[in-house]
Amino acid sequence: MKNQEKASISIMKILCVSIILILISGIGVMAVNTNLKDIKIILQNGYEMTVLTSKATINEILDENNIILNENQKTIPEETEEVKAGTIIKIVDKSYNEVQIAKVSEQGAETTLEELLNNYAPITEKIVVEQVEIPYETITKNSTGTNDDTENKVLQNGENGIKEVTYKVKYQNEVEIEKIQLSEKVIKEPVNKIVQVNKKITSRAGTTSRTTPSTVTTSSANGQIYKITAYCPCSKCCGKSNGITAMGTRATAGRTVAASSKFTFGTKLNINGRTYVVEDRGGAINGNKIDIFVNSHAEALAWGVRYLPVSVIN
Numbered sequence: 510m511k512n513q514e515k516a517s518i519s520i521m522k523i524l525c526v527s528i529i530l531i532l533i534s535g536i537g538v539m540a541v542n543t544n545l546k547d548i549k550i551i552l553q554n555g556y557e558m559t560v561l562t563s564k565a566t567i568n569e570i571l572d573e574n575n576i577i578l579n580e581n582q583k584t585i586p587e588e589t590e591e592v593k594a595g596t597i598i599k600i601v602d603k604s605y606n607e608v609q610i611a612k613v614s615e616q617g618a619e620t621t622l623e624e625l626l627n628n629y630a631p632i633t634e635k636i637v638v639e640q641v642e643i644p645y646e647t648i649t650k651n652s653t654g655t656n657d658d659t660e661n662k663v664l665q666n667g668e669n670g671i672k673e674v675t676y677k678v679k680y681q682n683e684v685e686i687e688k689i690q691l692s693e694k695v696i697k698e699p700v701n702k703i704v705q706v707n708k709k710i711t712s713r714a715g716t717t718s719r720t721t722p723s724t725v726t727t728s729s730a731n732g733q734i735y736k737i738t739a740y741c742p743c744s745k746c747c748g749k750s751n752g753i754t755a756m757g758t759r760a761t762a763g764r765t766v767a768a769s770s771k772f773t774f775g776t777k778l779n780i781n782g783r784t785y786v787v788e789d790r791g792g793a794i795n796g797n798k799i800d801i802f803v804n805s806h807a808e809a810l811a812w813g814v815r816y817l818p819v820s821v822i823n
């Protein structure tokens with residue numbers, strides 16, 4: 510019985526408090542138009558309360574709400590500051606590093622928050638297709654040197670090709686932060702520029718069948734298949750027989766090869782596993798053709814024509 514009485518008294522108390530609260534908030538609502546403002550107070554333990562106040566400074570608001578700071582506590586913003594409607598007062602430990610939350614409405618802090626958000630900006634990925642020009646190569650062709658005209662002649666004009674490159678691009682805040690190439694596709698092959706260089710002196714002046722014009726193509730030599738022929742110092746192969754290369758060295762079997770000018774003199778080539786040095790040129794030696802120097806015409810004939818992988822040795 511006693512317990513029941515106690516319970517009913519408690520219920521009465523709660524009702525009374527509720528009614529008072531409703532009245533107060535009613536007055537509050539009515540008074541909003543005057544000077545009252547909504548202030549949120551966050552206590553150190555995380556408890557949040559919203560109060561209506563007409564007071565100007567944080568000190569006064571804390572007093573009004575019977576909130577007493579202990580020695581180790583401070584407020585954000587500072588106790589002496591005036592507050593506007595919507596201000597959040599945070600009660601924190603004095604060691605608390607004042608960051609942004611309580612000061613969002615202040616201008617200086619806004620940038621900090623923005624920066625903070627930037628760091629967490631989501632990364633977006635896009636597949637981007639770009640058209641890229643493929644520059645043409647210039648190939649020089651040594652003429653047989655039968656006339657005195659020393660001017661170079663353009664046999665074919667070069668034209669850039671086009672390739673389509675697909676990238677995966679990562680953006681953060683619309684700023685590109687990573688670009689990975691996924692694939693590329695040649696839309697248009699470049700047309701190589703072919704220049705005929707009239708040289709009176711070439712040790713490998715092509716004659717007979719070697720002078721027949723051929724389709725010229727070039728590309729990097731790494732592991733590419735080249736048409737490999739052989740030549741000796743005889744007049745059939747070289748038009749002369751002094752055995753001096755275009756580079757000025759003495760042609761040596763097992764080392765000397767004639768290659769197009771896309772390989773500078775002295776370039777070391779791995780041809781099917783053996784090392785040779787580009788020391789010579791030849792009228793018909795251009796593009797994907799290489800001529801290997803051998804000691805006798807019989808050996809050159811025996812070699813015939815072979816198609817072998819060639820790569821540059823760095």
Ligand SMILES: [Zn+2]
Binds near residue numbers: 742743747806
């Ligand atoms: Zn020969």
